[in-house]
Structure formats: structure tokens, C-alpha cells
Amino acid sequence: MxxxxxxxxxxxxxxxxxxxxxxxxxxxxxxxxxxxxxxxxxxxxxxxxxxxxxxxxxxxxxxxxxxxxxxxxxxxxxxxxxxxxxxxxxxxxxxxxxxxxxxxxxxxxxxxxxxxxxxxxxxxxxxxxxxxxxxxxxxxxxxxxxxxxxSTPKRGSKPVESLSDRELEILRLIGGGLATRQIAAELNIGVKTVETYRLRLKKKLKLTSAAALVRYAARNIEG
Known part of the structure; x- marks a missing residue:
């Protein structure tokens, strides 16, 4: 440093x-x-x-x-x-x-x-x-x-705006090509925790598969 x-x-x-x-x-x-x-x-x-x-x-x-x-x-x-x-x-x-x-x-x-x-x-x-x-x-x-x-504002209409800060961070890492274990290591959290977040993301973003989640993250979130 x-x-x-x-x-x-x-x-x-x-x-x-x-x-x-x-x-x-x-x-x-x-x-x-x-x-x-x-x-x-x-x-x-x-x-x-x-x-x-x-x-x-x-x-x-x-x-x-x-x-x-x-x-x-x-x-x-x-x-x-x-x-x-x-x-x-x-x-x-x-x-x-x-x-x-x-x-x-x-x-x-x-x-x-x-x-x-x-x-x-x-x-x-x-x-x-x-x-x-x-x-x-x-x-x-x-x-x-x-x-x-x-104050507490009303969220926008874009699905990604409904995500928590942690969910958005994980979505960004997914879009950057990181696998579940890599994300867990990057954020110092458990693999199962990352898997849970991935399920939440698919539900909130109305995506049906892991591949669709990766494509969405890559297209919509800057790395």
C-alpha cells in the first residue's frame, strides 16, 4: 500500500x-x-x-x-x-x-x-x-x-432498483463473471449465503435460470 x-x-x-x-x-x-x-x-x-x-x-x-x-x-x-x-x-x-x-x-x-x-x-x-x-x-x-x-422515497419501477445494497453487489460480481465460491471469498461470506442471494435475485428479477441471471447481470450492471 x-x-x-x-x-x-x-x-x-x-x-x-x-x-x-x-x-x-x-x-x-x-x-x-x-x-x-x-x-x-x-x-x-x-x-x-x-x-x-x-x-x-x-x-x-x-x-x-x-x-x-x-x-x-x-x-x-x-x-x-x-x-x-x-x-x-x-x-x-x-x-x-x-x-x-x-x-x-x-x-x-x-x-x-x-x-x-x-x-x-x-x-x-x-x-x-x-x-x-x-x-x-x-x-x-x-x-x-x-x-x-x-426521507423515505418511493422506489423506481426498474426491478434492479428494488434490490438491497448487498444484492446489488452480488449481482455486479455475477455480471463480472465470478462463480459462487469466488463471490463468497470476495465478500467474506458463506457459499450457501451466496446461493441464497442468487435465488432471491432470480425471484426479484423474475428470471427462471442461473444462465438468465448471468446474462441479466452482464447486460445491466457495470463491472
């Missing part, structure tokens, strides 16, 4: 970067270091590393990818917030904002930025979140996510 240079100013905003791609981490870190009053207090490539950094470095804000080497970003956000409730989280991800942004906010994040956006958008999102607001793309609508964060 690569450790970042830490600025000595105690008054600076301490930011942790969580992403499994070193190039992405370095790019975000370099941009953050150019901002006055911000410092990179650490980097992590997976969930355990992020948890360790939050406990040891006490960051004010973390940028978190949803796809990591071990586990899923949504569950990680919940864990990080339970360890450090005041931690602010900005998700920086390749996943579809329309499908994942609401879930990220509900998990405890305060911002969501696509990796396809320029680096300036990540900076904008961090500034917005540090100011106490929710940061999302203009197209998605800040007000909509604010309503979702403060």
Missing part, C-alpha cells in the same frame, strides 16, 4: 483516498495537494486498509471508489461512518450515478462524482461536501438526493 506525503499543518483538511488503482489515487492526491488548506493524510487500495487509515489518521473526508480489491464500497462507507461518524465521504466511481448515487448517500456518503468527469469536478464535490451540502452532478439533481437523504 502506498503512503502519501502528509502536510504538517494541523489546521488543514485531512483527506483519505480509497481506490484500488494506484494511478487514480495519485491523480486525485496530486490535485488535492494543489488546494490551499487541504492535505492527503493517507491512501488505501481496499476496505481493510481504509478502515486502518481512518482509525490511525482520523481524516476529515474520504474519497471512496465503489469497486475495491476486497469487498464493496457501499458497505465500506457504512463501516467508516460507524468508526468515525463525523467523516465526510465523496464517492468517485465509474458506476452509473442513476443507480448508485442514492445508495451511496443512504450508506453515508455526501457526494458522488463519476470518474469520467474532469478532476475539477472532484475538487468541486469536495468543497461542496465540506461546506455541508450534498454534491452530485447537475443532471441528477442535488435537490432530489437531498430529499432521498432526509
Amino acid at each position: 502506498k503512503k502519501s506525503r502528509v502536510r504538517p499543518e494541523s489546521s488543514s483538511v485531512r483527506i483519505l483516498i480509497v481506490d484500488d488503482h494506484p494511478v487514480v489515487r495519485e491523480g486525485i492526491a496530486e490535485r488535492i495537494r494543489r488546494e490551499q488548506g487541504w492535505s492527503v493524510c493517507g491512501e488505501a487500495e481496499d476496505g481493510p486498509g481504509a478502515i486502518d487509515m481512518v482509525r490511525k489518521r482520523a481524516p476529515d473526508l474520504a474519497t471512496v471508489d465503489l469497486t475495491l480489491k476486497t469487498g464493496g464500497g457501499l458497505e465500506l462507507i457504512k463501516t467508516l461512518k460507524s468508526i468515525r461518524p463525523k467523516l465526510k465521504v465523496v464517492v468517485v466511481s465509474m458506476h452509473d450515478e442513476a443507480l448508485y448515487a442514492e445508495r451511496a448517500i443512504r450508506a453515508g456518503a455526501s457526494g458522488y462524482v463519476s470518474k469520467q468527469e474532469p478532476m475539477s469536478e472532484i475538487v468541486r464535490a469536495i468543497r461542496t461536501v465540506l461546506a455541508g451540502d450534498i454534491a452530485v452532478s447537475e443532471g441528477f439533481g442535488r435537490k432530489v438526493l437531498q430529499d432521498w437523504a432526509e
Whole structure:
């Protein structure tokens, strides 16, 4: 795991970067270091590393990818917030904002930025979140996510929107070509638990076979 240079100013905003791609981490870190009053207090490539950094470095804000080497970003956000409730989280991800942004906010994040956006958008999102607001793309609508964060919204009509965070994570892994045992190892859960989730997914998505589930996951969920 690569450790970042830490600025000595105690008054600076301490930011942790969580992403499994070193190039992405370095790019975000370099941009953050150019901002006055911000410092990179650490980097992590997976969930355990992020948890360790939050406990040891006490960051004010973390940028978190949803796809990591071990586990899923949504569950990680919940864990990080339970360890450090005041931690602010900005998700920086390749996943579809329309499908994942609401879930990220509900998990405890305060911002969501696509990796396809320029680096300036990540900076904008961090500034917005540090100011106490929710940061999302203009197209998605800040007000909509604010309503979702403060109330219980009605689910959309798409079947995939009815899935729990864990079900969605397993569906993503199925779409990525992972077998049941591989998914169990990836999420640190039992094989029978994964099999149960697969049955739930077929029922919720109205699919009749394991092959149909794999095809659905591959076509509808970004890896």
C-alpha cells in the first residue's frame, strides 16, 4: 500500500483516498495537494486498509471508489461512518450515478462524482461536501438526493432498483463473471449465503435460470 506525503499543518483538511488503482489515487492526491488548506493524510487500495487509515489518521473526508480489491464500497462507507461518524465521504466511481448515487448517500456518503468527469469536478464535490451540502452532478439533481437523504422515497419501477445494497453487489460480481465460491471469498461470506442471494435475485428479477441471471447481470450492471 502506498503512503502519501502528509502536510504538517494541523489546521488543514485531512483527506483519505480509497481506490484500488494506484494511478487514480495519485491523480486525485496530486490535485488535492494543489488546494490551499487541504492535505492527503493517507491512501488505501481496499476496505481493510481504509478502515486502518481512518482509525490511525482520523481524516476529515474520504474519497471512496465503489469497486475495491476486497469487498464493496457501499458497505465500506457504512463501516467508516460507524468508526468515525463525523467523516465526510465523496464517492468517485465509474458506476452509473442513476443507480448508485442514492445508495451511496443512504450508506453515508455526501457526494458522488463519476470518474469520467474532469478532476475539477472532484475538487468541486469536495468543497461542496465540506461546506455541508450534498454534491452530485447537475443532471441528477442535488435537490432530489437531498430529499432521498432526509426521507423515505418511493422506489423506481426498474426491478434492479428494488434490490438491497448487498444484492446489488452480488449481482455486479455475477455480471463480472465470478462463480459462487469466488463471490463468497470476495465478500467474506458463506457459499450457501451466496446461493441464497442468487435465488432471491432470480425471484426479484423474475428470471427462471442461473444462465438468465448471468446474462441479466452482464447486460445491466457495470463491472
